[in-house]
Amino acid sequence: MKKTEFDVLMSIKEKGQCDADYLARILYKPLDTIEESITALKNGGFILDGQLSKKGEAELNTHRIDNAVILSAGMSTRFVPLNYEKPKGLLVVKGEPLVERQICQLREKGIQEIIIVVGYLKEQFEYLAEKYGVILIETQEYNTRNNHASIWAARHYLKNTIITSSDLYFEENIFQTYAYDSFYCTVYESGKTAERGIETDENDKILTTMYGDKCYDTWVTLGYAFFSTQFSSRMIEILEKIYDLPETASKFWADIQDDYLEELYMYAKRCDSEIIHEFDSLEELRAFDDKYLHNADSQIMHNLCCLLAARENNIIGIESLKKLKYSMFKFRCKGDTYICDVNPDEQEKVNYQGRVYYQCHDFMEGSLKLFKMDKNIKIGGVYYTDTENELMQLYDYSKDFKDYHERSLPLCAAENIISPFANLPLNFGFQERYIMNNTYSFNMDDNFIGCEKLFPFYQKISDVCGRIFGAKYTDPRPFTGMHCIDMITKTICKPGSKMMILDKDYGGHASVRPVVERLGVKVYDAPYDLEENDLDYRAANEMIKKLEIDYVLLAPSDLIKPLNVEQIDTTHCILLWDCSQIMGLIAAGLCSNPLKTMKNIILFGGTHKTFPGPASGLIMTNEKYLHDMMETEINPKYLRHSQMHQKISLLFALIEFEKYGSQYMSHMIHCSNYLGSRLREKGYDVADVHGQISRTHQIFIRCSKEEMNTIYNNAYKLEVTLNKKHKALFYGYGIRLGTQEIARYDWNDAALDTIAEVLIHLSDKDINIDEVKQLIHLLPPKTISYTFSDNIVNQFNNLSIYS
Structure with a gap:
């Protein structure tokens, strides 16, 4: 049975509906694919009169999930200050402890054997064994290792096993009684995301994963996962081999999966992003359950309110300082910035990010100490105010952005640069x-x-x-x-x-x-x-x-x-x-x-x-x-x-383009075809249509997955902005280039020859970064062309609200 057919069969069982439109929507599949699956299931005798037949029930039962492991050992260091008092999985959210809600949802799906891996504040979980009959197992490495240690601690229970985390909140019960093969819940994230992005094939098998700046408008893993017996066995074998390696200590189990993705393959279970909630900080929880704005049921928060004559919703911008000291966190209250130490020692001031925080409160019995940032801070013989320090940071961020784009080789097909003329109205006060x-x-x-x-x-x-x-x-x-x-x-x-x-x-x-x-x-x-x-x-x-x-x-x-x-x-x-x-x-x-x-x-x-x-x-x-x-x-x-x-x-840009656009676009297409030709001569597989490399600003380089990743990673190091692609349009894998910005600088063929040489070097696994940077430095200045003269621009400048 194919995976989509299995998913349809299971959905009919769970939802009691055999409507193709409804199933296409909840399975995120094209309608014709669902209709084909329903037809195949009917012909195979798995569906009868819109319901599962005995054969269909028997088929599902061969894929029954055995048990669930709930990971609850971690210290949740970003969840200050509540994590100092209670494990995150025991927080009451919308009337229910997070872990208890999941236990009940698992039991609703017929999963009786539930294992909870505990570590930090483990004693607070003990009541769950009596209340729900769950099995508690302990890992003692929660403070030195990442969550792969919890997987290792539960290895004797791993078979057809759901793996979830106690701090997740599912609006609907999305656990399953049956599973076709290993999977990870995924949601769609618009825009840029720091989550773990994925690319899949047409059957939703995860082909590759990516992180950080590489993730944009993509599906990301979020929620629980399911390990098949085969997956569990292979994961244990791999952990046995790498567990004691120093580089393993900091890895999530999903990082290990990334390292062995072909062996530890999974499918994507696509879910509505509004169903799965993961709270990384108290601020995120407050946005979901406003009870935590006013009463977090925390003695630390209560004490802070007493010391500062404040309400809990006045305490904002809470941030862990675990790298400075595990027991410290920073926050703002009524316009002032504080550092709190819940396990204080004798120090009377704290230095953090070039600022000095002086002791301002010492709570009774020494259980909590507050430090407040001095408004006038002396650094290197110069006094800086709090506001001036913020301005310095803003200046640094802005300079870093500006310098990066002055240095970079701009070949991203999704971006362009606007002229000083088109920029003029941004300073006129229209906003x-x-x-x-x-x-x-x-x-x-x-x-x-x-x-x-x-x-x-x-x-x-x-x-x-x-x-x-x-x-x-x-x-x-x-x-x-x-x-x-x-x-x-x-x-x-x-x-x-x-x-x-x-x-x-x-x-x-x-x-x-x-x-x-x-x-x-x-x-x-x-x-x-x-x-x-x-x-x-x-x-x-x-x-x-x-x-x-x-x-x-x-x-x-x-x-x-x-x-x-x-x-x-x-x-x-x-x-x-x-x-x-x-x-x-x-x-x-x-x-x-x-x-x-x-x-x-x-x-x-x-x-x-x-x-x-x-x-x-x-x-x-x-x-x-x-x-x-x-x-x-x-x-x-x-x-x-x-x-x-x-x-x-x-x-302004439209008027500019009306005069100069035809010349600019002609040069842009020339750049695409000239650069593409040079890359082809040097050995790249450059796509074309009927012999013409491009009729737009884009160039497609088709290559293996390995070469694509080499080019991309080298480009990242050298600040060459381009995109990697994994889709049929590239016959599998490839790189997309854009010439619209370099054409705007009116760079000539000699500059394009240099760019081609840079791009060829990017496929070298042993690239000499400094040598290629020297090539990039040979490129002409980034002077915007195809625009009105400075004389025209200067006529408008005196209109600026800042002039």
Whole structure:
């Protein structure tokens, strides 16, 4: 039995429903995949009349989960100050102790044998053995090792085993009675995340994991996991081999899985992010259960309130100082910053991050001591005030950011730089001002006095977009390209309607599916022709007609040729065309503009990629009925303040592009093809379509997984901004480059030759970092071209509110 068929069978058992639409939604699978699985289960005799047959019940029972292990040994050092008094798993959240809630949820799924691994404050868990009949086992290494030590302590119980942590809170009972194979719960995280991101195949098998800056708009592991008997056996074997190695001590069990992912494979169990809650700090718990804002049931918090004549909700910004001393934490109260030591010694002051905190309170019996930051701190003979220190930090952060982007080699296809001319309005004071409605719905009765001074800018944006894009109706109110998708779908799409999208494996934006599915829209993947790097339009049009598709939403992130969307038959559907990546090419007339030739189309996108404007959004259409659906709904229903400084900066960029955009885009495409050719000559497998490497700003390098990771890791060290990819569009693995920013500097072929040499070095496992840095230093200065002269810019400078 295939995994999806098993998941369908189990869901029918648990949910009592055999509705394909419902199952597709909760399993995060395409409807046709679910329908095929249901048909296969019926034909195999596993389903009868929408319910499990005896054969189906028997099949599930061969996959029954044996037991569960709850990890509760850790010290939860970030959860100060509550962790000094009670293990996090015993905190009462919304009326229930966290660990007891999970025990009850496991028992509801028929899992009777429950093992709890304890360590820190272990005695506080002892009542659970009598109350629930759970098994308590101890690890004594909780303070020197990470949670792999708890897995090791429970190794004799590992078989078909759920592994969960006592500090998790599940809104719904997402534990399972049966499991097909090992899995980890995952949720979708929009934007940047510090969590452990994953990439999977079509069956949800985890192929690779990533962390930190590499994670953006992705599924991440969060919640509990399930070890199959095979997984458990192999994990124990690996732990036996590496347990005593010094580098193992700090690893989570998931880190060990990452190191042996091919042997310790898992599948992703996709869950709604609103169901799984993990609290890393008291501040996060307060946001979930406001009881903890006012009464955390903590003697330490009570004592602090007495000492400072404060309420608990006055104590904020709580931060562990475990690296300084385990018993110390920092917090703010009523504008002052303190350090608290719950196990104080004789010291009278604390030095931390260049600041001096002096003892200000000594609690009775010496059980708690407070230190307060001196407002005038002497460092190296110079006095710095608290505020000045904050300013110094802000200066350092800003300088670090600025210096990084001055040094880096910018080859990220998702970013661009705007000119001093387009930057001008950001200093004119527009940001703080309001205007309601858009160009076509403006009226003073709905507005603030003074907004009429902003209206001409909106009108001018419409005028310029009419000239550049041929748009009758323009809406610049959204903040980003993704915000455009959000605003458009909320205002024109109806729950239950059908939508065709571009799958992420073929370059589609990964956020589209979860955004539209949450609106109740049924999603279908557009058929794709890999050889053409484009949709299979014949099959797509047949699918639109057969399934009565209402909307086609195409949001390509990866493309070396513009999609030929004009081949889509929009007689009975609406095309939503996210042209973020090629907006500049359309505006320059270097690729076709479907807005001028097609009916029932909305053209939109982010304005900071090939179009070199601020990070903003732009919606355009020539259909009055579509315009009317959005015009009065976006504002004020879904958006109140439209960030006028962004909009006016966008207007300046539009006017700049009208004059210089064609030259800029032509040079950008030249850069893509010249650089791609040089890389191909030097041995890289550079993709092309019918012999042309690129008709956009992007270059695709196809390579093995190992080479991809080598290139990426070396690029990270050398501050070369690029992306690695794992999708069918790259025939497996690859690197995506973008030339839009280097083209904006008008770098010539000699500079591109140097860039090619740098990129070739990135595939070298034994790269000489210093040698390649010297190559990067040979590149020309980053002087923005294709813009108005300094004389023009200087005419506006005296308008700045800061001048």
